[in-house]
Amino acid sequence: MPKLSYLKALHRALRDEMDRDESVFVLGEDMNFALTNTTSGFLDRFGADRVLEMPLSEQGFTNFATGAALAGRRPVVEFQIPFLLLLVFEQITNQANKFLLMSGGQRSVPVTYLMPAGGHRPGWGAQHSDQPYSLFAHMGVKTVLPATPTDAYGLLTTAIRDDDPVVVIGPLACLGVREDVDHADLVPVPLGKGRIHRAGTDVTLVATGHLVHEAIAVADDLAGDISVEVFDPRTVYPFDWDLLAESVGRTGRLVVADDTNRFSGLGAEVLATAAEELPLRVPPKRVSRPDGAVVGAAPELDAVLQPTREQIADAVRSVLKESGWGA
Template sequence: MPRLSYLKALNRAIGDEMERDPAVCVLGEDIGVAVTYATAGLLRRFGRDRVLDTPISEQAFTSFATGAAMAGMRPLIEFQIPALLFLAFEQIANQAHKFSLMTGGQTRVPVTYLLPGSGSRDSWAGQHSDHPYSLFAHVGVKTVVPATATDAYGLLVTAIRDDDPVVVFAPSGALGVREDVDLAGLAPVPLGSARIHRAGTDVTVVAVGHLVHDALAVADELAGTVSVEVFDPRSLHPFDWAGLAASLERTGRLVVVDDSNRSCGIGAEIVATAAEEMRLVAPPRRVTRPDGAVLPFARELDLACQPTRSQLRAAVEKSVGAG
């Protein structure tokens, strides 16, 4: 079977959807030369009418896509840098997201916002290292964080076909992930449907995005002493609460590993909902960035602010010890 990288999966998903649906178009900065690779080859295949290299005018082209969507197109916007979402937050959260309700259902805004390289890269410092997926889940924009190449393909296809705005975070920590896949078997993955990468009976580890791979590594390390179930929500809003409840029926213990700032991060919502509604025999725990973290430039400082495997392992062991 061919090896598929996460980045190639994103590229393939966009290309396949553009082939399938002439309403799909792509906007973004430097997408013609494809500096992120996600749009590689698209300009040559589909031409300038459907692959629009934009000026550096994020606020304008984000709502430009909203207008195009309201008039029948299905745009995908690539943002090179996660912090550009702060710049275009008004256009996404306060405009695109609100039009379905405010118009009494007269319109829909099928725009996909793709972030190839979210979270920390290698020392890109304070303004290029954020991972604001919780912010979008909080305001209610559909929010997706794929962990694997297959899911990157399937979730991006679903996002493009979805009739609402969807933000797709492709964590930089996952972009290099490769897997053997049957290309003919690639398929859409529904939103709100979690994936259990590894079944277990002692602790459920909910891992977001690239941290799924860290959770699997920790589960391996602990095999023989603790049976860890690795639960990948895949989409954070909507969230597969029924799937999490079923997992906790089996394990009764919960640890969330989440690359958000701790306060008001998605990990807080997961822990709170589990505490309110699900079976827990031990206090739930979170492994996250610190409260309100701004990632410093120096590599040691950058790494010190991100969740680590050793922190996750300690949290899992505490959870078992407490139960």
């Protein structure tokens, strides 16, 4: 069975949608050079009228994509560095995402904002290692965070076909992930539908992005003593609360591993909702970056801020211990 890499999955999903629908086009900086490999070979395949090289003005071409969507096209805007999404935050959250409401439901804005390089990389510095998915979820923008190549393919495909703006973030630490697939595995994945990567009975471990793989590793390491269910929301907003409720209903315990800052991050929202609505035996735990974490230039200091496998395992053991498990 052939292997598919995460980056190749993004490339294939975008290529397949451009083949399928002539209204789909891609724009951004360095499209012709395909620096992220997402658009490799696209200029020759689709031509310069569907692979648009943009000037160094992110606010300008992000608003251009909104106009193109209003005119009946389906733009995919590729950004190469996470802070660029913050630079165009207003264009996405306050313009494109509100236009359907402001037009009384007359005009949708089907734009996909693709960030195939979100999150921490050692030595990238303060402005390159952000993970901004919680911000877009807070503002009600459909936001997806695939952890595997098949989910990257399926969620990007669905995002492009969606009539609303969708932010798609490919975590840096996932880009090298490879998966055995065949053609039948490459199908659209519905937004708002989570995934249980590993079934368990003792504790539900919610993980996002590359931390899904860390969570699975923790579950494997603890398998002889603790049965860990690994829950991947896949879509940060809308979140699959129903599937989480089913999982916590089985386990009664909850740990969240979230690659954003602790204060007001996604982990905080999951814990708050779980405390309000789910049948927890003990208070839930979370593992995240620290409050107000700003990644620096020194790789050693940078790495200290990142959630670790050891922290996740400790949190799992903690909720079991507090509930009297094994006593």
